[in-house]
Amino acid sequence: MSRPRSEEKRLALLNAAAETVAAHGLGAPTALMAKKAEVAEGTLFRYFPTKDELLNEVYRHLNGCAYEAISKDFPAGAPLEIRVRSVWNSYIDWGLANRAANEAMTQLAASSVLTSSTRAEVEAMFAGLVPGLSEADLFKGQSPYFADAVFMALAKITMDFASCERDRVEAYKASGFAMIWRLYSKD
Amino acid sequence: MSRPRSEEKRLALLNAAAETVAAHGLGAPTALMAKKAEVAEGTLFRYFPTKDELLNEVYRHLNGCAYEAISKDFPAGAPLEIRVRSVWNSYIDWGLANRAANEAMTQLAASSVLTSSTRAEVEAMFAGLVPGLSEADLFKGQSPYFADAVFMALAKITMDFASCERDRVEAYKASGFAMIWRLYSKD
Amino acid sequence: MSRPRSEEKRLALLNAAAETVAAHGLGAPTALMAKKAEVAEGTLFRYFPTKDELLNEVYRHLNGCAYEAISKDFPAGAPLEIRVRSVWNSYIDWGLANRAANEAMTQLAASSVLTSSTRAEVEAMFAGLVPGLSEADLFKGQSPYFADAVFMALAKITMDFASCERDRVEAYKASGFAMIWRLYSKD
Amino acid sequence: MSRPRSEEKRLALLNAAAETVAAHGLGAPTALMAKKAEVAEGTLFRYFPTKDELLNEVYRHLNGCAYEAISKDFPAGAPLEIRVRSVWNSYIDWGLANRAANEAMTQLAASSVLTSSTRAEVEAMFAGLVPGLSEADLFKGQSPYFADAVFMALAKITMDFASCERDRVEAYKASGFAMIWRLYSKD
DNA sequence: GATGAATGAGTTTTCATTCAT
DNA sequence: GATGAATGAAAACTCATTCAT
Numbered sequence: 094m095s096r097p098r099s100e101e102k103r104l105a106l107l108n109a110a111a112e113t114v115a116a117h118g119l120g121a122p123t124a125l126m127a128k129k130a131e132v133a134e135g136t137l138f139r140y141f142p143t144k145d146e147l148l149n150e151v152y153r154h155l156n157g158c159a160y161e162a163i164s165k166d167f168p169a170g171a172p173l174e175i176r177v178r179s180v181w182n183s184y185i186d187w188g189l190a191n192r193a194a195n196e197a198m199t200q201l202a203a204s205s206v207l208t209s210s211t212r213a214e215v216e217a218m219f220a221g222l223v224p225g226l227s228e229a230d231l232f233k234g235q236s237p238y239f240a241d242a243v244f245m246a247l248a249k250i251t252m253d254f255a256s257c258e259r260d261r262v263e264a265y266k267a268s269g270f271a272m273i274w275r276l277y278s279k280d
Numbered sequence: 281m282s283r284p285r286s287e288e289k290r291l292a293l294l295n296a297a298a299e300t301v302a303a304h305g306l307g308a309p310t311a312l313m314a315k316k317a318e319v320a321e322g323t324l325f326r327y328f329p330t331k332d333e334l335l336n337e338v339y340r341h342l343n344g345c346a347y348e349a350i351s352k353d354f355p356a357g358a359p360l361e362i363r364v365r366s367v368w369n370s371y372i373d374w375g376l377a378n379r380a381a382n383e384a385m386t387q388l389a390a391s392s393v394l395t396s397s398t399r400a401e402v403e404a405m406f407a408g409l410v411p412g413l414s415e416a417d418l419f420k421g422q423s424p425y426f427a428d429a430v431f432m433a434l435a436k437i438t439m440d441f442a443s444c445e446r447d448r449v450e451a452y453k454a455s456g457f458a459m460i461w462r463l464y465s466k467d
Numbered sequence: 468m469s470r471p472r473s474e475e476k477r478l479a480l481l482n483a484a485a486e487t488v489a490a491h492g493l494g495a496p497t498a499l500m501a502k503k504a505e506v507a508e509g510t511l512f513r514y515f516p517t518k519d520e521l522l523n524e525v526y527r528h529l530n531g532c533a534y535e536a537i538s539k540d541f542p543a544g545a546p547l548e549i550r551v552r553s554v555w556n557s558y559i560d561w562g563l564a565n566r567a568a569n570e571a572m573t574q575l576a577a578s579s580v581l582t583s584s585t586r587a588e589v590e591a592m593f594a595g596l597v598p599g600l601s602e603a604d605l606f607k608g609q610s611p612y613f614a615d616a617v618f619m620a621l622a623k624i625t626m627d628f629a630s631c632e633r634d635r636v637e638a639y640k641a642s643g644f645a646m647i648w649r650l651y652s653k654d
Numbered sequence: 655m656s657r658p659r660s661e662e663k664r665l666a667l668l669n670a671a672a673e674t675v676a677a678h679g680l681g682a683p684t685a686l687m688a689k690k691a692e693v694a695e696g697t698l699f700r701y702f703p704t705k706d707e708l709l710n711e712v713y714r715h716l717n718g719c720a721y722e723a724i725s726k727d728f729p730a731g732a733p734l735e736i737r738v739r740s741v742w743n744s745y746i747d748w749g750l751a752n753r754a755a756n757e758a759m760t761q762l763a764a765s766s767v768l769t770s771s772t773r774a775e776v777e778a779m780f781a782g783l784v785p786g787l788s789e790a791d792l793f794k795g796q797s798p799y800f801a802d803a804v805f806m807a808l809a810k811i812t813m814d815f816a817s818c819e820r821d822r823v824e825a826y827k828a829s830g831f832a833m834i835w836r837l838y839s840k841d
Numbered sequence: 842g843a844t845g846a847a848t849g850a851g852t853t854t855t856c857a858t859t860c861a862t
Numbered sequence: 863g864a865t866g867a868a869t870g871a872a873a874a875c876t877c878a879t880t881c882a883t
Contacts, residue, residue, distance in 0.1 A: 098842065118392045120307055122877060133844040135880080144878060203390035205305040231458055234451060239441050243459070246433040254426050264421060271418055272430065275462045283862055283867050309852065320869045325854065470846050470883055492766040494681055496873065507848045512875060577764035579679045605832055608825060613815050617833070620807040628800050638795060645792055646804065649836045659863060683856060694865040696859080705857060 103140050105130040107154045110147055115193035119148070119204050149211045152201045155194045156215045162187035163222065174274065176224045181248070181270050188252040189262065195252060219245070229277045240276075247272055290327050292317040294341045297334055302383035306335070306391050336398045339388045342381045343402045349374035350409065361461065363411045368435070368457050375439040376449065382439060406432070416464045427463075434459055477514050479504040481528045484521055489570035493522070493578050523585045526575045529568045530589045536561035537596065548648065550598045555622070555644050562626040563636065569626060593619070603651045614650075621646055664701050666691040668715045671708055676754035680709070680765050710772045713762045716755045717776045723748035724783065735835065737785045742809070742831050749813040750823065756813060780806070790838045801837075808833055 109130035113121040123144050127137045141147035163183040168175055188195045201207060219241050221227065227240035251269035255262045296317035300308040310331050314324045328334035350370040355362055375382045388394060406428050408414065414427035438456035442449045483504035487495040497518050501511045515521035537557040542549055562569045575581060593615050595601065601614035625643035629636045670691035674682040684705050688698045702708035724744040729736055749756045762768060780802050782788065788801035812830035816823045 119305070120877095123879085124877070127845095134846090134878095135844055136842085138879065139842075199390050200392075203387050205387075231455060235448075235455055236441055236445070239437070239452075239455075242437045242441070243434065246437050247430065250426070250429045250433050254423055254429070258423070261422075265426075268418060268422055268426075271467075272463060275465070276459060278462075283860095283865090285867065289867095307852095310854085311852080321853095322855080322869055322871095323867080326867070326869095329854095331853065470844090470881095472846065476846095492680075494873095497875085498873080508874090509848055509850095509876075510846080513846070513848095516875095518874065574764050574766075577760050579761075605829060609822075609829055610815055610819070613811070613826075613829070616811045616815070617808065620811050621804065624800070624803045624807050628797055628803070632797070635796075639800075642792060642796055642800075645841075646837060649839075650833060652836070654832075681856095684858085685856070695857095695867095696865055697863085699858065700863070 102130070102132055102136070106132065106137055106140055106147070107151055110151045111155055111197040112193045114148070114151070114200055115196035119200055119206065123147075145206050148201060148204075148206045149208055151197065152207055152211055153214060155198050156218060158191070158194065159184065159187050159198075160218055160222075173224060173277075177226070177273065177277075178270055180223055181244075181273060182266065184248050185252055185255070185266050185269065188248065189256055192256060199249065216241075223273075226273075226276065230279055231276050243276070244273060285327070289317070289319055289323070293319065293324055293327055293334070294338055297338045298342060298384040299380045301335070301338070301387055302380035306387055306393065310334075332393050335388060335391075335393045336395055338384065339394055339398055340401060342385050343405060345378070345381065346371065346374050346385075347405055347409075360411060360464075364413070364460065364464075365457055367410055368431075368460060369453065371435050372439055372442070372453050372456065375435065376443055379443060386436065403428075410460075413460075413463065417467050418463055430463070431460060472514070476504070476506055476510070480506065480511055480514055480521070481525055484525045485529060485571040486567045488522070488525070488574055489567035493574055493580065497521075519580050522575060522578075522580045523582055525571065526581055526585055527588060529572050530592060532565070532568065533558065533561050533572075534592055534596075547598060547651075551600070551647065551651075552644055554597055555647060556640065558622050559626055559629070559640050559643065562622065563630055566630060573623065590615075597647075600647075600650065604654050605650050617650070618647065663691070663693055663697070667693065667698055667701055667708070668712055671712045672716060672758040673754045675709070675712070675761055676757035680761055680767065684708075706767050709762060709765075709767045710769055712758065713768055713772055714775060716759050717779060719752070719755065720745065720748050720759075721779055721783075734785060734838075738787070738834065738838075739831055741784055742805075742834060743827065745809050746813055746816070746827050746830065749809065750817055753817060760810065777802075784834075787834075787837065791841050792837055804837070805834060 106126065110121075110126045113126045113129055117125065123137055124134050126147075127134045130137070137147070141150060163180055166179065166183065168179050171179075216238055220237065222241055223244050226232065226244060227235075227237050229240070232240045247269055251265050255265040258265070293313065297313045300313045300316055304312065310324055311321050313334075314321045317324070324334070328337060350367055353366065353370065355366050358366075403425055407425060409428055410431050413419065413431060414422075414424050416427070419427045434456055438452050442452040445452070480500065484500045487500045487503055491499065497511055498508050500521075501508045504511070511521070515524060537554055540553065540557065542553055545553075590612055594612065596615055597618050600606065600618060601609075601611050603614065606614045621643055625639050629639040632639070667687065670689075671682075671687045674687045674690055678686065684698055685695050687708075688695045691698070698708070702711060724741050727740065727744065729740055732740075777799055781798065783802055784805050787793065787805060788796075788798050790801065793801045808830055812826050816826040819826070
């Protein structure tokens with residue numbers, strides 16, 4: 094009945110799994126993940142009943158980390174543009190600082206291992222993340238998640254290009270933010 | 281003198297592979313692909329030396345199809361907005377009409393099976409697809425592929441949401457186009 | 468804490484592989500070897516990463532066994548002829564008592580699966596096996612391994628003929644030894 | 655009813671098979687043999703019903719070639735030593751000049767693909783090849799094939815060592831002949 | 842609770858052989 | 863008669879998962 098022993102090992106496994114997926118794709122063997130986490134092969138299955146469950150958990154975990162990064166230092170009372178820019182910058186910065194995590198998330202998001210409940214959970218977590226975006230004229234009448242999805246998609250490619258040209262990171266970030274900001278304007 | 285290798289079978293394999301990947305992920309067994317293409321398991325490997333080669337070929341093939349769909353009916357001499365809208369609509373329509381193909385492309389794009397040469401080839405094919413976009417103020421100074429990537433990314437989520445709400449397809453298409461069109465405006 | 472890898476299983480696999488090769492040639496399926504060793508197919512590959520590695524290991528193992536058989540009861544201080552005869556008899560006897568092992572060794576030796584390092588290792592093990600042979604007039608100036616190779620080759624056919632005519636074993640052994648002994652004489 | 659068309663193709667296949675076996679072992683694909691013979695994959699099976707039959711035929715063919723080499727220039731009326739030396743030299747020379755053929759023969763001889771009738775046929779062909787050897791004192795009472803087998807075995811290793819040290823070929827040939835010649839002497 | 846050895850179903854790939862052309 | 867495309871049975875090897883220690 095008692096929870097598995099060490100929260101530390103759980104985290105090690107989660108991160109090891111993310112790195113392994115980033116490096117070897119979703120087909121990456123659990124044995125490798127265990128080794129990277131420095132636990133025995135069998136131990137992994139005491140923390141996660143199934144590889145698929147582990148991967149779902151990884152997805153939740155990584156998104157949670159990203160969310161946390163965005164929340165920290167969020168300038169709650171500041172004007173809209175400042176707040177939006179803060180979210181954008183935090184997210185991009187986190188992505189660039191955690192390439193492996195990001196890569197893993199991308200692979201997982203595209204895959205068929207995520208249960209709909211995992212997807213829903215994450216979607217809900219990010220709902221309304223970007224201040225006021227889903228209320229912008231452009232998104233009127235659409236699914237409330239549409240705006241967030243657009244934000245994430247633009248962030249994703251901004252990261253991709255920025256991380257290929259590390260000396261132009263700020264340029265891409267600015268370009269990306271400009272795109273986002275235009276989405277707010279009236280018709 | 282003997283039977284010639286059939287282009288028909290090649291295509292059947294390509295499409296079967298796409299469908300199988302869409303349905304079962306990249307880990308889908310080649311046996312399933314062969315069966316869906318109605319050829320023997322061994323035959324698949326006479327047409328494609330390796331599963332990975334097959335998947336790369338699938339990616340090229342599907343992108344080629346999408347490209348073709350966009351090119352057809354392109355109103356060459358029309359005003360900019362009309363041309364951009366045509367590209368947008370063609371692409372979205374193709375994606376909605378070929379969900380499996382689209383799903384397969386997404387999985388492949390996120391995966392690690394694509395060689396850089398495959399990626400480059402496809403990137404090049406779509407380069408400049410969207411009339412004038414990469415010359416817009418927003419993309420000045422960025423990689424010429426950035427604009428195209430943004431276009432594709434926005435198209436992707438537009439398709440995703442549209443295909444979940446089939447009665448609001450036109451609304452999403454319009455919304456999506458609005459986003460694109462704003463990218464053209466001066467600072 | 469957990470079961471240790473069993474040396475017993477390793478040996479079982481090695482011997483099973485030898486028997487299987489003797490019976491079915493080098494193309495013998497690993498599945499058969501595993502079954503004969505009474506372990507699962509997958510287990511074989513935990514002990515030997517590759518069929519080829521297994522076969523190399525088999526070759527080393529069997530030669531080691533033969534070597535041991537020769538070393539045991541070697542009459543260290545006896546006159547030359549006695550010592551040479553002991554080596555000859557031990558080797559032939561071992562070969563006749565272990566037909567399968569011998570057959571496997573022959574097939575392996577002729578094949579292209581043995582790495583040069585395996586060959587070198589075994590060659591070195593047997594180097595100088597036959598007391599004084601490589602110093603005989605006949606072998607002056609030749610590779611030091613030449614004498615040993617001649618010895619082994621003569622032993623091989625002696626075994627082959629002896630094992631076809633089990634009632635004339637001693638005659639063949641004697642005949643064989645006579646050949647060897649003549650190699651020692653001065654020009 | 656009519657024999658397969660071209661004797662030339664038959665020979666090409668036989669030689670290609672020998673080379674392929676020498677290079678890739680007995681597991682060498684028939685497709686490769688066909689390609690090396692410059693005929694279609696299917697054609698091979700019009701000349702030889704089965705891979706195994708082909709390999710048996712190869713063995714016969716190569717031994718036939720070796721035999722022919724020995725027979726040519728055989729100094730029929732010369733004294734014994736001259737005749738024996740001629741056989742020895744011819745055989746070694748042929749082996750050194752046809753490394754691939756020799757390698758193939760070795761692999762085949764060690765393998766389990768040769769039918770006993772093939773083996774018997776070849777054994778018979780070489781029976782009595784070496785003038786008077788099987789009547790030497792040493793071989794009295796043994797199988798008449800024993801002497802030939804000894805001759806072949808000594809020849810084999812002589813070739814092996816000679817071909818590794820191409821500048822000492824004559825030394826090895828002489829050394830080898832000396833061994834053979836000693837087998838003739840009275841007890 | 843942790844470990845890692847054992848398992849065997851499942852995967853990709855090869856290849857001898859057949860047969861339509 | 864020759865060709866080479868097609869076949870599918872096997873082969874080597876992998877890996878999620880179990881369980882004895």
